Amino acid sequence: MVKLVYLARLRESFGVTAEDIVLPQGVCDVAWLRQWLCQRGETWARELAPGRPVRMAVNHALAKDKTVITDGDEVAFFPPVTGG
Amino acid sequence: MAVRVQTEDFDIGAEILALKRGNPKIGAVASFIGLVRDMNEGDVVSEMTLEHYPGMSEKALEAIVTETKQRWDILDTLVIHRVGVLKPTDQIVLVVVSSAHRGDAFAACEFIMDYLKTRAPFWKKENTSAGSRWVEARESDDKAADKWQQDG
Numbered sequence: 188m189v190k191l192v193y194l195a196r197l198r199e200s201f202g203v204t205a206e207d208i209v210l211p212q213g214v215c216d217v218a219w220l221r222q223w224l225c226q227r228g229e230t231w232a233r234e235l236a237p238g239r240p241v242r243m244a245v246n247h248a249l250a251k252d253k254t255v256i257t258d259g260d261e262v263a264f265f266p267p268v269t270g271g
Numbered sequence: 272m273a274v275r276v277q278t279e280d281f282d283i284g285a286e287i288l289a290l291k292r293g294n295p296k297i298g299a300v301a302s303f304i305g306l307v308r309d310m311n312e313g314d315v316v317s318e319m320t321l322e323h324y325p326g327m328s329e330k331a332l333e334a335i336v337t338e339t340k341q342r343w344d345i346l347d348t349l350v351i352h353r354v355g356v357l358k359p360t361d362q363i364v365l366v367v368v369s370s371a372h373r374g375d376a377f378a379a380c381e382f383i384m385d386y387l388k389t390r391a392p393f394w395k396k397e398n399t400s401a402g403s404r405w406v407e408a409r410e411s412d413d414k415a416a417d418k419w420q421q422d423g
Contacts (some may be wrong), residue, residue, distance in 0.1 A: 194324050238359065247324075248327075265392060265394070269395045269405075271352075271387050271388040
């Protein structure tokens with residue numbers, strides 16, 4: 188299982204704070220996971236579309252498109268940060 | 272090298288006193304406080320809610336402090352970031368850096384803020400005269416953080 192976490196505007200748009208998923212066959216990195224979530228359509232496709240400013244973290248560290256995901260990881264999706 | 276994420280307010284005098292106490296090697300202390308403004312994008316802001324990613328926010332701040340220590344000759348740092356509901360004039364963030372000389376303290380303090388603005392998982396949602404909205408990230412914040420990569 189992989190835990191997915193959504194924060195700030197994305198959490199509100201999706202209406203989901205977190206979920207556990209079985210990593211689909213062939214999804215091995217962050218970019219693939221994002222693309223896979225887009226297949227849910229509607230809000231998911233719109234918010235996670237290529238080119239949209241979405242940041243991702245794997246196990247609490249900022250991730251790149253090619254950051255590898257394995258079973259047991261926590262993957263977070265969120266908008267560019269605005270703290271400080 | 273403390274990092275704290277908290278709902279409570281902070282007392283900068285007490286925090287600086289605690290940070291520098293008993294260390295005669297400190298010749299400079301630089302600090303920065305970020306505050307809630309009553310106006311953003313032309314609309315009156317009545318309050319804002321600071322959200323963070325528990326578990327990552329502290330780690331991200333610690334990573335920034337670790338990088339700061341590698342770049343400048345500093346003695347100690349303190350970063351406090353508040354979360355929850357805040358109103359105009361409320362304090363949001365505190366950065367304090369101590370060092371032997373002022374150059375390192377000034378630069379390290381600015382670096383921590385620039386990196387915090389682009390790398391630490393905090394988000395602002397503001398209630399304004401035009402309604403409730405998430406604050407958009409600014410390109411100027413990315414540029415401020417990028418300049419340290421060129422310098423470094």
